[in-house]
Amino acid sequence: MLAHIGQKVAQTFAVLLIVSFASFALLKLAPGDPVVLMLGSEFSQETYDDMRAQLGLDQPFLAQYVQWLGDFVTGHWGTSYVGRADIYTYVVHEALPVTLTLTAASIFLALLIGVPLGVISAVRKDGVLDTVVAAGALTLTAFPSFFLGILLIWFLAVRFGLFPVMGFVPPWQDFAAGMWHLALPALTLSTFFIGMIVRVTRAAMIEVMEQPYIASARARGEPQWRVVWVHGMRNIMMPLVTTVGLQLGGILQGAVLTETVFSLPGLGQMLTNAVLGREYVLVQAGVMLTALMFIFVNLLVDLSYPFLDPRLRTR
Structure with a gap:
């Protein structure tokens, strides 16, 4: 019985890992630049580069995924740039x-x-x-x-x-x-x-x-x-x-x-x-x-x- 439960839990974690990777990858393909959306219509190149670095968007794809997964597990989901509220608290x-x-x-x-x-x-x-x-x-x-x-x-x-x-x-x-x-x-x-x-x-x-x-x-x-x-x-x-x-x-x-x-x-x-x-x-x-x-x-x-x-x- 315990072996059956352990097997099901392990399968669940594997599915969650696959779903997290797929959702992260698909949203990366969505149109629009999140930095531009956050900064608005007027900004300098230096501000743009600083914001990309702050969000980790200048890192390789796998590094971004690992960073995002770690933040998600620990509850650091970022801040909504529209509502200016903590996303974890809001959600x-x-x-x-x-x-x-x-x-x-x-x-x-x-x-x-x-x-x-x-x-x-x-x-x-x-x-x-x-x-x-x-x-x-x-x-x-x-x-x-x-x-x-x-x-x-x-x-x-x-x-x-x-x-x-x-x-x-x-x-x-x-x-x-x-x-x-x-x-x-x-x-x-x-x-x-x-x-x-x-x-x-x-x-x-x-x-x-x-x-x-x-x-x-x-x-x-x-x-x-x-x-x-x-x-x-x-x-x-x-x-x-x-x-x-x-x-x-x-x-x-x-x-x-x-x-x-x-x-x-x-x-x-x-x-x-x-x-x-x-x-x-x-x-x-x-x-x-x-x-x-x-x-x-x-x-x-x-x-x-x-x-x-x-x-x-x-x-």
Whole structure:
């Protein structure tokens, strides 16, 4: 078991190293000179050369990469030349909590709605309810999230005034106000994943309900709710956890549009503003942090398999 964990952790570090090198190299190919962007339109050649030396841009490519990687690991991410703020403080202390809160709320909402609908659809397979749920799940997976966000703002926020149009209140400071502000963004971001979870849960539950141990549980006289929600749910956890873990990248990608539509000061809006302002150092920090979260969640998913399925535990 420990050897398996060590192997997965080593693979994770190798992937992170590859991703860091690839992101650093690709951003070096981006158009524009960061020194010119920082200095503005009027500067001398001496000032230009001094700034390049200060940023380490006069060093060879590999030396720049090693220096940047060391600074990233130690938390020295530089300073935003637009906001004149420390990038590490801005990204980790200000933008990251907003995105993590939105992501957690969206996943919770998707599981809260998607899992029961998928189970009910599987139990009543080929019925009217199953057809309605399947059609709704397919519609949700095909509906553009940014368009849904605009519709929700127009009807629920502007027309009926049930929710705020934009803004963010930290739930750890005011839970009720925070959830009220997060309701529409979380619903917008979770729609695709509700449909995905419904379909995965339904398919896995249908397969599980045909297994011999389910027939044995019914033969023992166990009630239907226990057969479905205990024996059945226990054996669909692996595909469900895998789906949530693999779809984290899609959630982070959807957060870019969702945060922009609802003006949430998270990583998505930060990356959008950084790309438009050509702050490549800030983009690089955001890309690496996003990759770090995605790879770390996938590591947790891999490590959870032996606990979810005892057959995978090594003796």
